[in-house]
Amino acid sequence: MKTARSHHSRPLTENPTVARENRLGVRGWQALGLAFGLTLSVSCHADGAAIATTGAGAAPACQTCHGPAGEGIAQAGFPRLAGLGAAYMQRQLDAFADGTRVNAVMMPIAQALSDTDRAAVSAYYAALPEPPGPTTPKTASTSGPEAAAVGATLATRGRWADTLPACENCHGPGGRGVGPDFPLLAGQSAAYLAGQLTAWKAGTRPPGPMGLMTVVARKLSDDEVRAIADYYAELPARGSR
Ligand code: HEC
Ligand code: HEC
Numbered sequence: 001m002k003t004a005r006s007h008h009s010r011p012l013t014e015n016p017t018v019a020r021e022n023r024l025g026v027r028g029w030q031a032l033g034l035a036f037g038l039t040l041s042v043s044c045h046a047d048g049a050a051i052a053t054t055g056a057g058a059a060p061a062c063q064t065c066h067g068p069a070g071e072g073i074a075q076a077g078f079p080r081l082a083g084l085g086a087a088y089m090q091r092q093l094d095a096f097a098d099g100t101r102v103n104a105v106m107m108p109i110a111q112a113l114s115d116t117d118r119a120a121v122s123a124y125y126a127a128l129p130e131p132p133g134p135t136t137p138k139t140a141s142t143s144g145p146e147a148a149a150v151g152a153t154l155a156t157r158g159r160w161a162d163t164l165p166a167c168e169n170c171h172g173p174g175g176r177g178v179g180p181d182f183p184l185l186a187g188q189s190a191a192y193l194a195g196q197l198t199a200w201k202a203g204t205r206p207p208g209p210m211g212l213m214t215v216v217a218r219k220l221s222d223d224e225v226r227a228i229a230d231y232y233a234e235l236p237a238r239g240s241r
Helices: 002-007 009-014 016-020 026-044 048-054 086-097 106-111 115-127 145-156 167-171 190-202 209-218 222-234
Strands: none
Touching: 048 115, 086 106, 086 115, 145 167, 145 222, 190 209, 190 222
16 A cells, blocks of 8 residues: 555545545555556656657647758758757747747647647757758848858947847857857758847747847847848857867
8 A cells, every 4th residue: 555655646645536545455556556657657758759750649740840850941940959958948839839939830839739748849859969050041132241240240249339249148159059048049040040030129039038139139130130140050050060
């Protein structure tokens, strides 16, 4: 009796039906434990790899759009997920699910995943090695030596007259990401990067930690958005070193 309880502790002891049945013999406990054990293994041990490769319920396989190695499809603006932090990705999936991060493709997909699914698939992608960048092509028709210089200046120096810090101050040298809150930008799809900055300007992506990116994005002109997106898309990701 004691072993059965401690083995399957929470659901058994918290469940009122089970509490009323506490005169069950050892066999009865074992049968109940088995039933709960099965339910638990289905609901709590979501398999991130399985979700990524075959989907989960109404959610399609992530790899259809994010690539078999989590490399994304740059031209289509489907972001690379490999190498992003697990906590960061989970927060994005939660935001798609509650509709604060607006995207017609990702909202229904995130809604179709349970909390455990979101955690498992985020952990799966975070553990994949970053595919080598760059994954270009560019967004910009404006891109040329001038735009490249604009991108490089914003990335490494910012614009202090406008209290716009350098992107590197938060995203790290070369845009390689810092800790769980400042995502990797290097080698990411240019179309995707530009789309995110535009979304912050428009208020269709939640402000994120301390509202930092809303403030940054609103100081950038549309041309600067394209220039900085191209700049980061062309930098190599960590994995390619
Ligand atoms: C039909 C294509 C498609 C499928 C399938 C898909 N995604 Fe996406 N995903 C996108 C697009 C497009 C975006 C960019 C959304 C935006 O611009 O805000 C995105 C963005 C994301 C982001 C945000 C990345 C970042 O850097 O903030 C995460 C996380 C994500 N998807 C996870 C998943 C997971 C997990 C699955 C599978 C359950 C999945 N996606 C399936 C198209 C797809
Ligand atoms: C003061 C700190 C700070 C600075 C400076 C900063 N960022 Fe960010 N950035 C963040 C944070 C925090 C996030 C994560 C937001 C979230 O969790 O939604 C982020 C996220 C992003 C994303 C989304 C990445 C993805 O995968 O969806 C892009 C794109 C981005 N930043 C570009 C830039 C660019 C370009 C600059 C320079 C012009 C810049 N950032 C400067 C803090 C900063």
